Amino acid sequence: MLYPKEKYLESEAFPFAAFPYPTLPERPLTPHTHDFIELVYVADGRGEHLYKGHSFPVSKGDIFVIPPGVEHDYRVIGSAPLKVYNILFVPSFLDAELQALSKVSSFVNFFYVEPFLRQKTDFESHLKLSFLEAKEVQLRLERIIEEFDRKALGYRISIKALLIELLVWLSRCYDERLVQLQFRPDDASIRELCEFLAFHYAEPFHLEDVCQMCGMSKTSFTSKFKQTIGKTFTEYRNEVRIHASLKWLRETDEQIIRVAELVGVGDLSYYNKLFKQFIGMPPREFRKKYRSSP
Incomplete structure (x- = not known):
């Protein structure tokens, strides 16, 4: 149009x-x-x-x-x-x-x-x-x-x-x-990490891994990440994962527990809690409301 x-x-x-x-x-x-x-x-x-x-x-x-x-x-x-x-x-x-x-x-x-x-x-x-x-x-x-x-x-x-x-x-x-x-090269490395997360959000790496990727200590990374992005690394990765799951919910028939696994969240109850926190409704309600037409 x-x-x-x-x-x-x-x-x-x-x-x-x-x-x-x-x-x-x-x-x-x-x-x-x-x-x-x-x-x-x-x-x-x-x-x-x-x-x-x-x-x-x-x-x-x-x-x-x-x-x-x-x-x-x-x-x-x-x-x-x-x-x-x-x-x-x-x-x-x-x-x-x-x-x-x-x-x-x-x-x-x-x-x-x-x-x-x-x-x-x-x-x-x-x-x-x-x-x-x-x-x-x-x-x-x-x-x-x-x-x-x-x-x-x-x-x-x-x-x-x-x-x-x-x-x-x-x-x-x-x-x-x-x-x-x-x-401020630390900011640049953190933003490069965010770009990396956009494609690798489901991988099970830990905080120690990303600190090593950015070449910073855990204390320095935690402080710099919050200062640069405005939220903790865990909060940011959870938000990326939940957003990535929206496409699976809208466009596939995968069970919700499988969708959670596909985006890197192994616990269904935790996924449901995160989903409601970021989206404002449970994933089942989101799928019913926004499901793409076949």
Whole structure:
């Protein structure tokens, strides 16, 4: 399904739109493309972004860009809506400004890279904003949306200025991440470990193994991991495992105990406890609610 700019953007003279959009749990899947750029900020809720045939978790604080012509959609997880802010515009909307900004490498990296596609660190595919950054971005987006809704005198000039300011601010956030990784090699090794876990989450290695992989003592690794990722190694690996199990529950008839084993959780009661903790419902209820059609 193509979402055309004529339907979603204001006009040919001002090809732009901005609005909050709550995706409800009962909303049917509607994979679609569009002929405009979509800047997305996840303000609340939990779900999956279905992008080029792959599924990626999204939650509060994620911000990313979907270029024209790429098929994508969202699936809500849990009973609460997935609340996102959408900024839509065609590339020519900021033609002169984007040409100037393209000389800034961090802007190019954040704005043009296809989100969730490259198998590198999180910073090369999208931005996960900190609590304070998320507050800042939401305020900026609400100012843009208010201008677009009110359409007061000079609103088009104001919107362009606010949008450019937002994009520059996001590029600075991205650039700060790169600087942090460059001068804090421990962070880089931890993020490489997270990339490794994305493919090897079911393997039964222990904390001592990952400490050795990162070249750190147990005390140093535990502290650095929590500081860098915002949760313990065990919490992070459990979250990765539970998310990986969603596909098995949706798309296969495997028994739940077998699904737990496939993602590296050998104890069914522990898997059920983790699943409800991260997803908000038991795995059996999730399978019944989100089971893919044959």
